[in-house]
Amino acid sequence: MMDLFYQSGYDVVHCDDEADVYVVNSCTVTSSGDKKARQALRRFKRANPDAVVALTGCFPQAFPDVDKQIPEADVITGSYNRAGIVSAVRRALETGERVIEITPHKKGESFEKMAVKKFSERTRAFVKIEDGCDRYCTYCIIPKARGPVRSKQMAELREELRDLAANGYKEVVLVGINLSSYGRDLENTRLIDAVRLACSVDGIERVRLGSLEPELLTGEDIQTLASLPKFCPQFHLSLQSGCDATLKRMNRHYDSAEYLRIVQDIRTAFDNPSITTDIMVGFPGETEEEFAQSLAFAERVGLAKAHVFPYSVREGTAAARMPQLGGEVKQQRAAEMARLTDRTRRAFLETQLGRTEEVLFETEQDGYYHGYTKNYTPVLVKSEEALCGQIKCVKIESIVEEKCLGKLL
Numbered sequence: 001m002m003d004l005f006y007q008s009g010y011d012v013v014h015c016d017d018e019a020d021v022y023v024v025n026s027c028t029v030t031s032s033g034d035k036k037a038r039q040a041l042r043r044f045k046r047a048n049p050d051a052v053v054a055l056t057g058c059f060p061q062a063f064p065d066v067d068k069q070i071p072e073a074d075v076i077t078g079s080y081n082r083a084g085i086v087s088a089v090r091r092a093l094e095t096g097e098r099v100i101e102i103t104p105h106k107k108g109e110s111f112e113k114m115a116v117k118k119f120s121e122r123t124r125a126f127v128k129i130e131d132g133c134d135r136y137c138t139y140c141i142i143p144k145a146r147g148p149v150r151s152k153q154m155a156e157l158r159e160e161l162r163d164l165a166a167n168g169y170k171e172v173v174l175v176g177i178n179l180s181s182y183g184r185d186l187e188n189t190r191l192i193d194a195v196r197l198a199c200s201v202d203g204i205e206r207v208r209l210g211s212l213e214p215e216l217l218t219g220e221d222i223q224t225l226a227s228l229p230k231f232c233p234q235f236h237l238s239l240q241s242g243c244d245a246t247l248k249r250m251n252r253h254y255d256s257a258e259y260l261r262i263v264q265d266i267r268t269a270f271d272n273p274s275i276t277t278d279i280m281v282g283f284p285g286e287t288e289e290e291f292a293q294s295l296a297f298a299e300r301v302g303l304a305k306a307h308v309f310p311y312s313v314r315e316g317t318a319a320a321r322m323p324q325l326g327g328e329v330k331q332q333r334a335a336e337m338a339r340l341t342d343r344t345r346r347a348f349l350e351t352q353l354g355r356t357e358e359v360l361f362e363t364e365q366d367g368y369y370h371g372y373t374k375n376y377t378p379v380l381v382k383s384e385e386a387l388c389g390q391i392k393c394v395k396i397e398s399i400v401e402e403k404c405l406g407k408l409l
């Protein structure tokens with residue numbers, strides 16, 4: 001969207017600067033996302049009452065009657081036809097009238113073309129190749145907010161990757177809402193084909209994947225990925241819970257044994273992979289015993305990192321109608337799970353000590369260059385030589401505040 005505004009002649013400024021137009025791109029995965037979007041809209045309108053303030057993204061798409069609750073929003077559009085934000089804003093600027101355009105998603109809709117050639121980061125580009133989800137996990141509003149599975153055509157992806165390589169990007173991350181379902185609406189195309197394609201583009205030296213639904217990653221896929229030298233072995237396998245009964249109530253499509261088997265397959269196929277995840281605690285009906293099982297499982301997997309969050313009620317989902325746990329219990333469990341995954345993170349970082357890894361450097365501060373290894377371990381190196389945008393071999397020597405410290409070889 002920023003790119004589209006640029007192309008239409010707008011200057012894009014920081015949100016704390018004064019602007020004629022403010023666009024709040026909302027996330028509705030949790031209720032706190034909705035709250036933050038509301039607060040941002042109000043803050044911008046208060047700071048600049050004459051500006052056009054626009055709300056877009058998943059929040060209005062999932063809850064279209066939001067227009068009545070947020071009179072501050074002069075423009076409201078959803079996640080369908082995201083490119084339409086520019087013309088909606090223009091109309092509001094020209095007419096001074098409120099513009100509300102929330103089109104429901106529909107079966108058979110195609111992937112919206114929105115290629116990005118430049119990102120604010122100069123080394124790593126996020127390439128969205130899939131949108132939508134129809135798995136209907138009982139807690140999740142995303143199928144409503146994002147519509148059916150649809151995929152970027154391979155020819156379009158090839159062109160976008162070549163442009164990114166020409167603009168100097170060395171690493172791409174293929175992302176989607178339900179990335180594992182990539183290609184389901186295309187002929188004879190799967191996620192593995194998109195990875196192969198990305199690895200074949202000259203100039204792109206590293207290829208990563210965004211979050212994956214674990215059971216859609218087959219043993220064969222893992223072997224193929226391991227045969228691609230540019231592929232980065234960082235697997236974000238969405239877990240949500242380590243308790244089988246909870247997983248069932250969540251309508252997840254795997255159990256803990258299957259998850260563990262996939263993790264073991266990855267660890268056998270790759271030399272130094274990392275397994276990261278999302279874990280939800282306090283799901284409706286989660287007993288102390290179920291939570292204890294989830295904790296024990298998270299420990300057993302040996303997670304390199306986890307995003308832990310308390311369950312958040314989303315109106316319109318099946319879980320919203322289940323008996324709920326209190327807020328305090330959810331917060332306590334989130335804190336306990338976070339403490340455990342902090343420990344497993346530390347243990348993972350310790351396994352990196354003494355290793356020699358290739359690091360792609362991204363930023364510099366006070367003479368220290370910061371980058372990531374292929375398995376996404378953050379590494380700091382002191383160097384006189386400018387390293388940003390370069391891949392260098394580093395010996396990892398110590399751990400400082402969640403990062404590894406190393407020296408250039």
Ligand code: SF4
Nearest residue numbers: 133135136137140142
């Ligand atoms: S697979 Fe992910 S996006 Fe789809 S319904 Fe489940 S949690 Fe939501």
